[in-house]
Amino acid sequence: MPLASGSAGAQPVAGFPRDPDLFQAARAVAELAVGRYRDQYFGACSDEATRTLYVMRKPGTDFDRVARERVFSPNVRLDFRDAVGTRAELSALAKRIADEGVTYWKDRGVAIVGTRVGNDGAGVRVDVAQPAENVRAEITARYGPQVVEVVRSR
Numbered sequence: 001m002p003l004a005s006g007s008a009g010a011q012p013v014a015g016f017p018r019d020p021d022l023f024q025a026a027r028a029v030a031e032l033a034v035g036r037y038r039d040q041y042f043g044a045c046s047d048e049a050t051r052t053l054y055v056m057r058k059p060g061t062d063f064d065r066v067a068r069e070r071v072f073s074p075n076v077r078l079d080f081r082d083a084v085g086t087r088a089e090l091s092a093l094a095k096r097i098a099d100e101g102v103t104y105w106k107d108r109g110v111a112i113v114g115t116r117v118g119n120d121g122a123g124v125r126v127d128v129a130q131p132a133e134n135v136r137a138e139i140t141a142r143y144g145p146q147v148v149e150v151v152r153s154r
Contacts, residue, residue, distance in 0.1 A: 017046040017053075021075040025053045028071045029078075037063045042083035042090075042121035051076055056083040056121035083121025084146050090117040093146055094124045097139075110135050113153040123148030 017023050026044060033041035040063050042056040053076055057063055064080050071078060084090070094115040101112025111129035118125060123146045128135055136150040 017048055019046075019048050019051065021073055022046045022048060022051060022053055025071045025073060025076040025078070029053065029055055029067055032067055032070055033057075033063075036066075037061065038088075039086065042085070042087050043119075045119070052079050053077070054079045054081055056081045058083055058085060081121065084123050084148075085121070087117065087121075090121070090124055090146060093143060097124065097126055097143060097147075108138075110138070118148065125149040125151065127151055127153040129153060 017026055026046060029044055037057070040058045040061055042058070044053055044055045046053050053071075055067065055078060057080065059082050067080075068078060085093070094117050098112060098115045101110075105112050113127040113129050115127070116125050117123075124143075126139055126147055126149065128139075128150060130152065132150045132152045139150050140147050
């Protein structure tokens, strides 16, 4: 589970938070997510300055309620954020787009330079060689709203 921590707000770094209460909360959420909610969970990050654990997940089911019950601590604030898919789903989409860059998009004159999953669960970014405004509509039409950015690679 990628977690972020830092005194200057949520930072995208690997590992569990140093704060013991946040560490326990992150561990409990990760265990719960991997066990019962793997089809809903995207990831988490923490802000040690505010002692907040941000949990990104697809909305639905009782995950939020169960996580709040399991991670009851007066020293940690849980903040649930919507993700458009699980990390596995978004990673599969990013791979599909990259794979189709070699065939489908190349045949249409579009150079897919790279793809990546956003750390916040918002979706997939697609980097292209040509001006993005020339191909954005085609790419989002093919892959849907899980593509949140199409940008020209520099």
